[in-house]
Amino acid sequence: MNFDHIDIIQSLIDGVLFGSIYALIGLGFTLIFGAMHKLNLAYAASGIAGAYAGLMSLTILGLPALMAFFIGPITAGIIGLLLYFACFRFMPRGNHLAPLMASIGALFFIDEVIIHETSGSPLSFPAVLPDAYFFLGEFGIRGDLLIVMGFSFILMAIVMLLLYRTKLGLGTRATSQQPVAALLCGIPTHRTNGTTFVLAGVLGGFAGCLLAASVGVLSPLLTLPLTIKGLIVTVIGGLGSIRGAIIAGFAVGAAEGLFLLVRGVNERDIYVFLLLFLFLVFRPNGLFGTTINRD
Amino acid sequence: MLSVNNLVTSYGLIKALKGVSIEAKQGDVTCILGPNGAGKTTLMFTLAGILSEDAGSVSLLGHSLNGLGAPKVLRQGLALVPENRLVFADMSVHENLLAGAFTQSRAMAAQVSDDIDKMYTRFPILKARHDQPAGTLSGGEQQMLALARALMSRPSILLMDEPSVGLSPLIVDEIFAIIKQLNEDGMSILLVEQNATKALQVADYFYLLDQGKVTFSGTPDQLKDDDVIKRAYLGGS
Numbered sequence: 001m002n003f004d005h006i007d008i009i010q011s012l013i014d015g016v017l018f019g020s021i022y023a024l025i026g027l028g029f030t031l032i033f034g035a036m037h038k039l040n041l042a043y044a045a046s047g048i049a050g051a052y053a054g055l056m057s058l059t060i061l062g063l064p065a066l067m068a069f070f071i072g073p074i075t076a077g078i079i080g081l082l083l084y085f086a087c088f089r090f091m092p093r094g095n096h097l098a099p100l101m102a103s104i105g106a107l108f109f110i111d112e113v114i115i116h117e118t119s120g121s122p123l124s125f126p127a128v129l130p131d132a133y134f135f136l137g138e139f140g141i142r143g144d145l146l147i148v149m150g151f152s153f154i155l156m157a158i159v160m161l162l163l164y165r166t167k168l169g170l171g172t173r174a175t176s177q178q179p180v181a182a183l184l185c186g187i188p189t190h191r192t193n194g195t196t197f198v199l200a201g202v203l204g205g206f207a208g209c210l211l212a213a214s215v216g217v218l219s220p221l222l223t224l225p226l227t228i229k230g231l232i233v234t235v236i237g238g239l240g241s242i243r244g245a246i247i248a249g250f251a252v253g254a255a256e257g258l259f260l261l262v263r264g265v266n267e268r269d270i271y272v273f274l275l276l277f278l279f280l281v282f283r284p285n286g287l288f289g290t291t292i293n294r295d
Numbered sequence: 296m297l298s299v300n301n302l303v304t305s306y307g308l309i310k311a312l313k314g315v316s317i318e319a320k321q322g323d324v325t326c327i328l329g330p331n332g333a334g335k336t337t338l339m340f341t342l343a344g345i346l347s348e349d350a351g352s353v354s355l356l357g358h359s360l361n362g363l364g365a366p367k368v369l370r371q372g373l374a375l376v377p378e379n380r381l382v383f384a385d386m387s388v389h390e391n392l393l394a395g396a397f398t399q400s401r402a403m404a405a406q407v408s409d410d411i412d413k414m415y416t417r418f419p420i421l422k423a424r425h426d427q428p429a430g431t432l433s434g435g436e437q438q439m440l441a442l443a444r445a446l447m448s449r450p451s452i453l454l455m456d457e458p459s460v461g462l463s464p465l466i467v468d469e470i471f472a473i474i475k476q477l478n479e480d481g482m483s484i485l486l487v488e489q490n491a492t493k494a495l496q497v498a499d500y501f502y503l504l505d506q507g508k509v510t511f512s513g514t515p516d517q518l519k520d521d522d523v524i525k526r527a528y529l530g531g532s
Contacts, residue, residue, distance in 0.1 A: 167397070174383050174394045181381035183345055183365035184374070186398035186448060 003261055010139050011261040012254045017145035018214065019253015020152035024207040025226060026233030026245035027159060028200035034176040034240045035196040038099050042083050042106035044226040047204030049110050050076025051212045052118075054205070055125055065126040073205030079110075080201020084194050107227065114220040122219035125212035148210045155206055156246055162199070163242070172196055176240070225269070232276045238289025248287060296321040296483055297342075297373070297452050302351035304334075304341045311337040313507040314351065319452060324474065324484045326498035328491055328524070334507040335487045336378055339456045342485075343375040344368035356451060370398050372451030378460060378487075380441040384430030388421050391429050391440055395447030407447070414443040417473075435466035442473065452483040459490050471497055495519070 054072025087102035132143020237244025415422035503511035
């Protein structure tokens with residue numbers, strides 16, 4: 001093993017910067033899980049689909065590159081709402097398997113549509129500041145990843161403001177804790193859940209665009225790894241914990257950077273997935289998960 | 296004021312309410328007694344719009360509540376304090392009260408603020424705990440919070456589902472004193488209770504619900520004179 005502490009710290013920096021995308025995806029999974037106590041496995045795919053829509057707006061309509069970051073999240077938000085209606089809204093309340101299976105079906109449906117439309121070929125996605133590279137002492141920092149991280153922080157701050165400083169957020173948090181009591185307070189829980197899916201979808205769309213911009217390509221092969229990484233982040237952070245999802249996103253990014261350095265790109269994901277098993281066995285509630293008794 | 300006629304509610308093939316008819320008069324405390332499984336909570340949830348009725352009618356001050364759904368029923372003036380309180384455990388006491396005022400528009404922010412002050416005056420312990428997560432309150436405090444939260448919607452009638460359940464005798468006394476005070480302040484109350492002795496201290500009229508049907512209705516004196524009820528609910532022989 002031919003690396004020193006500089007390499008290790010550099011890998012951690014790169015991993016944490018990239019982890020902000022995982023934090024966004026984990027935050028979206030968490031918002032949906034928090035609202036309905038159900039997993040939407042088509043969530044990351046909807047983010048990637050949004051990124052494709054953003055890319056199409058550039059290639060077909062000839063819009064400026066930045067518009068991808070506007071069209072992509074909006075499209076992903078709309079897909080989020082469609083997923084809510086198709087996979088969750090009308091499913092029997094007591095049947096937890098039905099929405100899970102429906103969302104797996106939606107994941108493959110979205111994947112197939114993307115493959116059909118692109119013939120499965122990766123497409124170039126415009127990078128944000130592709131040539132920017134900064135030095136911090138002995139460490140190098142990719143400018144595009146720095147922007148991705150800054151943008152992710154802004155989005156997280158907006159979500160936190162929405163959740164903790166608005167009436168919508170009050171309704172969302174109340175619905176997630178006690179849906180029956182929320183109804184008794186006059187909170188339209190179905191509308192609140194639908195709004196949560198849109199909000200999470202928008203976050204996923206941003207994450208999809210940021211991921212594509214940072215790796216430079218958009219490919220249907222991104223949906224499954226992003227789904228699994230999102231789930232890992234959600235479980236490690238603690239199902240339903242917003243703070244946990246954000247911290248776990250950066251932690252998983254850092255671990256991924258470290259595994260990449262130590263074991264190489266071929267084995268990196270094996271160790272990341274191993275983290276999931278370790279948490280499920282030794283700390284199933286994740287870093288910040290709590291058991292919430294709902295009616 | 297609240298008129299319920301031949302209400303039928305089912306869970307699948309099982310009929311939980313089999314044609315319930317009750318009347319709650321304005322300014323009264325109307326109490327529904329009944330054993331476990333009698334359909335009391337089903338009745339409360341149907342009246343509040345959480346469950347849909349199969350048949351029958353519900354009206355409040357002449358307005359039909361049938362098929363409205365919980366948020367619209369609340370807007371019509373019927374609020375329910377559910378059994379086991381169901382406070383929003385991770386939210387602060389203050390946020391729970393704000394959630395209770397969810398149906399109030401932004402233009403009424405000053406009124407909501409006034410109402411919260413009134414709740415803090417009526418329930419001083421809630422003021423002392425205003426920034427504490429509701430899940431950390433004692434059972435009695437949570438019951439007061441659930442009651443205050445329901446009052447935040449400014450209801451015409453307040454439904455209370457077994458407010459004494461799981462509370463110590465001292466706290467039950469306190470809760471019933473609050474119910475009495477609320478009624479004296481003009482609030483109409485429909486109370487579901489198994490503790491008939493306590494209910495007798497506050498109620499103006501009683502119904503007995505058993506296996507989804509009303510099997511008795513009468514004044515507190517008539518209730519006390521009924522041998523079956525006396526044996527079952529008042530510890531008489």
